[in-house]
Amino acid sequence: MAIPIIEPTSSDPRSGEARAPVEAPQLRLFVMALFFIFGGITSLNDVIIPKLKELFTLNYTQAMLVQFCFFIAYAVIGIPGARLVKKLGYMRGGVAGLLIMLVGCLLFIPASRTATYGLFLLALFVLASGVVVVQVVSNPLISMLGKPETAHSRLTFAQAFNSLGTTIFPFFGSLLILGGLAKVSAGDLSGEALDAYRTAESQAIVHGYIGLAAALAVVAGVVWLFRNALKGEAHEESSGLAGLDLLRRPRFGLGALCIFLYVGAEVSIGSLIVNYLRQASVMGLEEQVAGKMIPLYWGGAMIGRFIGSVVLRLVSPGKVLAGAAAAAIALIVTSAATAGAISGYALLAIGMANSIMFPTIFSLACEKLGSRAADGSGIINVAICGGAVVPLVTGMIADASGSLTVGLFLPALCYAVIAYFGWYARRPA
Numbered sequence: 001m002a003i004p005i006i007e008p009t010s011s012d013p014r015s016g017e018a019r020a021p022v023e024a025p026q027l028r029l030f031v032m033a034l035f036f037i038f039g040g041i042t043s044l045n046d047v048i049i050p051k052l053k054e055l056f057t058l059n060y061t062q063a064m065l066v067q068f069c070f071f072i073a074y075a076v077i078g079i080p081g082a083r084l085v086k087k088l089g090y091m092r093g094g095v096a097g098l099l100i101m102l103v104g105c106l107l108f109i110p111a112s113r114t115a116t117y118g119l120f121l122l123a124l125f126v127l128a129s130g131v132v133v134v135q136v137v138s139n140p141l142i143s144m145l146g147k148p149e150t151a152h153s154r155l156t157f158a159q160a161f162n163s164l165g166t167t168i169f170p171f172f173g174s175l176l177i178l179g180g181l182a183k184v185s186a187g188d189l190s191g192e193a194l195d196a197y198r199t200a201e202s203q204a205i206v207h208g209y210i211g212l213a214a215a216l217a218v219v220a221g222v223v224w225l226f227r228n229a230l231k232g233e234a235h236e237e238s239s240g241l242a243g244l245d246l247l248r249r250p251r252f253g254l255g256a257l258c259i260f261l262y263v264g265a266e267v268s269i270g271s272l273i274v275n276y277l278r279q280a281s282v283m284g285l286e287e288q289v290a291g292k293m294i295p296l297y298w299g300g301a302m303i304g305r306f307i308g309s310v311v312l313r314l315v316s317p318g319k320v321l322a323g324a325a326a327a328a329i330a331l332i333v334t335s336a337a338t339a340g341a342i343s344g345y346a347l348l349a350i351g352m353a354n355s356i357m358f359p360t361i362f363s364l365a366c367e368k369l370g371s372r373a374a375d376g377s378g379i380i381n382v383a384i385c386g387g388a389v390v391p392l393v394t395g396m397i398a399d400a401s402g403s404l405t406v407g408l409f410l411p412a413l414c415y416a417v418i419a420y421f422g423w424y425a426r427r428p429a
Contacts, residue, residue, distance in 0.1 A: 322422030
């Protein structure tokens with residue numbers, strides 16, 4: 001089929017004015033597909049954590065290294081990823097990111113054959129590196145594909161497809177990956193028997209990621225067909241160290257901090273759902289049953305984003321963000337103060353409160369960046385490394401206190417800062 005050539009226009013980069021909107025229905029479809037894919041892959045960590053925790057008899061701090069190695073890629077790759085996208089362009093940059101993700105998926109094969117926890121962590125880092133590049137492309141591109149005044153709503157709508165992936169992937173991942181946990185415990189084995197058990201059980205992880213590798217190859221091929229879809233694409237050269245001068249803008253700097261805290265809080269809660277719901281004081285569920293509950297957390301975010309894409313057209317995005325963060329704090333307190341199903345479902349409902357946070361923080365922080373959008377997106381992606389730091393510290397608190405509930409008060413503190421930013425940014429930049 002014919003590939004449409006889009007010719008976006010932009011004003012003088014020094015003016016900071018936004019690029020004229022690009023009308024490209026086909027590009028919107030593929031960008032939303034990218035949101036779906038990297039959202040689903042990221043949420044699979046919530047299923048892998050209890051699996052690897054059991055296989056390698058890890059404590060919570062050690063198990064959270066899964067999230068640390070995945071999300072630290074945002075700190076390492078975020079700015080180089082932005083440079084790569086500026087050099088290759090949005091579409092070719094997206095293809096590069098997808099191919100890096102494919103390599104990360106294939107690295108699960110040697111990790112499984114050697115039954116080495118460190119190799120699993122390396123595979124996750126490489127996979128995440130590709131995700132970072134894809135996100136550097138996706139966030140500013142979806143903002144370009146329409147009118148600037150509806151960017152908040154459009155990015156929230158696109159993030160709903162991200163949440164669709166985070167809802168679907170964990171459900172099938174729990175069926176494939178967690179099914180064997182209740183049969184044998186690694187803690188009861190040793191020597192060759194333990195090595196054989198780890199190798200056999202990790203095959204379930206490998207099968208899932210090989211399937212993802214095949215899907216990524218197909219998507220990369222399709223996106224390559226659209227590599228020339230943005231004609232006249234231009235990026236301003238970074239001033240300062242890779243655009244870090246943007247952090248001197250109070251609105252952008254505080255927004256980047258809130259991305260760090262939001263992703264950290266969201267990932268901390270998602271990572272602990274299975275173990276939290278297994279507690280006798282909460283719902284006392286078995287691993288696979290608890291794993292099937294993860295989609296409720298991410299599904300709430302999906303529903304909230306579809307609703308939020310409408311609400312954000314009617315209410316100040318900053319006020320909506322402040323209200324959502326306050327609701328998340330209230331749900332954490334409710335979960336900590338109650339027991340049984342109320343405690344469990346209050347924790348899962350935080351997904352609904354999370355729904356509009358990332359896209360709203362991103363768009364509020366990046367207002368008026370104009371041709372510096374790629375730099376801003378790269379720095380925001382560095383801030384996503386909060387998903388490495390906050391969950392690890394949450395795990396340390398849980399280990400030190402002997403209570404997952406106590407560990408959840410760190411995410412509550414993160415939401416308090418986000419609520420402040422929402423109120424601070426309630427007026428347009």
